[in-house]
Amino acid sequence: xxxxxxxxxxxxxxxxxxxxxxxxxxxxxxxxxxxxxxxxxxxxxxxxxxxxxxxxxxxxxxxxxxxxxxxxxxxxxxxxxxxxxxxxxxxxxxxxxxxxxxxxxxxxxxxxxxxxxxxxxxxxxxxxxxxxxxxxxxxxxxxxxxxxxxxxxxxxxxxxxxxxxxxxxxxx
Amino acid sequence: xxxxxxxxxxxxxxxxxxxxxxxxxxxxxxxxxxxxxxxxxxxxxxxxxxxxxxxxxxxxxxxxxxxxxxxxxxxxxxxxxxxxxxxxxxxxxxxxxxxxxxxxxxxxxxxxxxx
Numbered sequence: 001x002x003x004x005x006x007x008x009x010x011x012x013x014x015x016x017x018x019x020x021x022x023x024x025x026x027x028x029x030x031x032x033x034x035x036x037x038x039x040x041x042x043x044x045x046x047x048x049x050x051x052x053x054x055x056x057x058x059x060x061x062x063x064x065x066x067x068x069x070x071x072x073x074x075x076x077x078x079x080x081x082x083x084x085x086x087x088x089x090x091x092x093x094x095x096x097x098x099x100x101x102x103x104x105x106x107x108x109x110x111x112x113x114x115x116x117x118x119x120x121x122x123x124x125x126x127x128x129x130x131x132x133x134x135x136x137x138x139x140x141x142x143x144x145x146x147x148x149x150x151x152x153x154x155x156x157x158x159x160x161x162x163x164x165x166x167x168x169x170x171x172x
Numbered sequence: 173x174x175x176x177x178x179x180x181x182x183x184x185x186x187x188x189x190x191x192x193x194x195x196x197x198x199x200x201x202x203x204x205x206x207x208x209x210x211x212x213x214x215x216x217x218x219x220x221x222x223x224x225x226x227x228x229x230x231x232x233x234x235x236x237x238x239x240x241x242x243x244x245x246x247x248x249x250x251x252x253x254x255x256x257x258x259x260x261x262x263x264x265x266x267x268x269x270x271x272x273x274x275x276x277x278x279x280x281x282x283x284x285x286x287x
Binding site for chain 2: 076
């Protein structure tokens with residue numbers, strides 16, 4: 001696996017791109033791998049982040065059965081940031097970072113919108129909610145990740161996800 | 173890959189062969205529109221074939237639920253066919269497996285509809 005500090009190329013790349021191209025840079029050392037992304041509040045960005053989560057989890061050596069769950073959890077958080085946090089605003093960005101510290105993946109998703117109380121959502125498994133057409137996103141995030149932490153920003157919301165790698169699959 | 177819908181009739185039952193991803197945006201809207209059109213035409217016995225659905229996010233799950241309740245409220249039936257393991261796991265986790273009538277064989281699915 002090759003890692004590189006590529007801020008120079010990224011800066012030039014960002015200057016020549018349309019509004020939907022994410023700006024990201026990859027930093028590495030022998031223990032910590034990290035990716036940071038700043039994206040427009042669009043569904044295209046959500047898909048981009050989901051793909052990055054999948055690739056990051058694969059490279060980090062997570063079990064193949066866990067990789068799609070991690071990607072889905074990130075997708076759901078990105079959707080919340082874009083749709084509920086930033087309300088698809090053309091002027092607001094959302095931020096995602098991926099980091100691998102020893103055996104633990106840490107993902108942080110933050111928006112700069114009005115702020116949503118993601119900790120007091122109705123339980124989608126409750127009989128009175130089971131037939132609702134929405135409201136399962138955070139439930140799935142909590143089901144797939146080891147820990148989920150919400151923090152109110154001023155403005156916006158930050159969600160931190162952690163997942164411990166338990167498989168023996170070698171990183172490559 | 174955006175979602176595609178193929179519609180066919182089998183013994184008076186409308187089978188929708190779905191393929192691709194049912195996610196927030198194009199996929200979920202496509203399903204919603206397809207169900208609404210069928211209800212408006214009076215075709216309320218609907219079998220959703222999900223054998224080629226590679227992925228559902230929470231919005232996609234929500235659209236399946238909305239499709240179920242819309243058809244049921246219109247006096248019809250909606251059933252699911254050929255769930256992949258991934259989709260099956262999602263329905264189990266969200267307890268939606270208790271809501272839907274899930275089939276793994278088209279012939280028996282067709283005959284299970286109320287005539």
